[in-house]
Amino acid sequence: MFIFTLRRFNLFFFTMLLLTILSFSLSFLFPGEQLVNLTGQINATPEQLAVLANEYQHQAGFITQYFNYVSHLFHGDMGYSMASHLPVATEIFNRLPATIELTSVALLVAMFVGIPIGFFAAIYHRKTPDNIILGVAMIGYSVPVFWLGILAILVFSIQLGWLPSAGQISLLFEIEHVTGLQLIDILLSDSPYKWQAFIDATRHLILPVIVVALAPATIFMRLARTAMLEVLETHYIKAAKAKGLTFWQIIYRHAMRNAFIKVIRDVGLQFANLVTIAMVTEVIFSWPGIGRWLIESIYQRDYTAIQGGLIVLSTFIFIVHIIIDFVYAALNPLAREPRHGA
């Protein structure tokens, strides 16, 4: 387990190294003055620029400049947004929790819906349920997110009026900012309207979560189906049959855990995909998250914001990836052994 952890740290370190190098080189590649791209000070006077150049060691070699940039990052300084003139770090800090909330709820929903359905399909392999599930998965996977989101708003918000179509919570509720994660903040708050607020926030969450979760859920469905089919072919399932266990005993005690482990392994990879879908969804549902902000920054050519957003979002994806790896290791005794823990 120690070596496993060490390896993840190694991986984390090198990924961060590459990410920061990429982000740093973006400031050169974007049009305009590199120093301005890096700091976001578009209206700076020549004197101010000189001070900045000194601070960022603009005259030194690339390596020194890079380390200088990294040390700024470590101090939470990502420059100023070219559009809003606020510190990028503040902007991100205000928006990231909403994205964390949306993506993690969507990930859980996609897993809890997709994986059992995939198992179900595998158990009824080549029978009607399997075929129906495969067909639905195919459709779910090929529906464009944009279209789905707009359709969901049209039907459930405008036509039926069941669910709100924009934002994270109704403006009526004032929730103190503690963790930034809306649902948790509501539970922590001592407002007399706590439960109304909670229900309202949940209602706001439903449509975007469904839209984000649909495609990943269909992927999990197929992964889970394949994993379960593979597991059902293994010798230990055959041996369990010969032991005299019933079919459902075998499924519950042996097949599900082993198939789940196989799926978990790929969940981390799918998370990056899910975040991309979430960015588009945030735009459609005016979700106050980092994805929408990042897309707006691209429209406004806010290079500083793009660099900062890129780093933070990638780090977030990567951290989730590592957490999932640890879940995988916790479930799989084989992964904890040094010689298997690749």
Next chain:
Amino acid sequence: MNLIDIRNLSIELQTATKPILAVDRVNLTMKEGEVRGLVGESGSGKSLLAQAIVGVLDDKWKVDADRFHWRGQDLMRLSPEERKVIISKDVAMIFQEPMACLDPTTTIGEQLEEAVDTEQLTGFFWQKRQQRKQAAITLLHKVGIKKHEVCVKSFPHQLTDALCQRVMIAMALARRPILLIADEPTAAMESTNQGQIFRLLASLNQLKNMSILLISHDLENVTHWTNSITVMYSGQFVEAGTTEQIFSQPYHPYTRALVDSSPKANMQIPSKSRLMTLPGSIPVLQHLPIGCRLGPRCPRAQQKCVRAPKIKNFHSQQVSCHFPLKDNYS
């Protein structure tokens, strides 16, 4: 009364194009308390036959038989579910690769405990958990594993192959089977461990009067432990008789080749030339010869051999060959 009596058991592999007859009308009979060897090169369908008997083949295989009697009871008349109940009560099987037959994510202890038959447990349900644990430990002792505390907490990959095989045997014993089918129980094992496993099986046979079907690709390996032997080749029945008969007067050219290539029968031949005395190799499922499948390799093959031979009886020794070697012995 025979313990098990199987006539003309066939196993077909359902493929997209046409079904392939992987096992072609094989006979197998066993008496109570007998240790029978089932021998044939790798790919002869021994494992398939064993799995068909215990009923663990999946849907892509179709099993058929003219007769399948278990202790005088005709299992062909029963539904697959009823058959499964009877078989899983009395027949246990240990598979070829012990490590792969244990769930990698569950501890040995848990896997042993779930094999313990609920009917064997007395007492109230809150006592059963403890009893199950105790039963699992007793089973481990029976197969000669003394360090049971370590063993029950281990995961399969933490044990050696030989230990896994012992655990598999322990699991097989949990239901107190009448027949134990051991599919290459010592494959990929050092010879000291092999001996231990065989001795364990022999003692189970003697003390518990448990019948054993011992499967092996190596005739030499099992002769010391068996009363009788059935030989298969490429999914077809070849010859059956007592170990003595098979060794001293094999009637079938294939059995003859097996015996000739075993060093015990040919002490004078140096070990280097202990090769199979038949040229060629076993056919793959996709290209099975018609008639007697040994045909392309058989030194005695003639035109008649394109039709499958009928089984002939020579004093309780059964041979499936048009031209048995019966004149060689007098």
